[in-house]
Amino acid sequence: MHADVHHLLHVTRAAELHHTATPFRLPRTSLRTRVGWALVEVGLRLTTRSREATAARTAAFHPV
Secondary structure (H helix, E strand, O other): OOHHHHHHHHHHHHHHHHHHHHHHOOOOOOHHHHHHHHHHHHHHHHHHHHHHHHHHHHHHOOOO
16 A cells, blocks of 8 residues: 555544544643642542541550
8 A cells, every 4th residue: 555545544534533532522621720639639538548547546545
């Protein structure tokens, strides 16, 4: 197959796939928003873990 024909078929197929995928695309958000939500998620995970760890340590401690 000639290189130009191969390239033309590739471009055509790529355009078809992009057209088919358009309804399924998620809305784009800014990098700042995505990083912010990632930091919120990490913070929530850290606080949840620290509460569970603190509860386990204090439950084992019985003052006289």
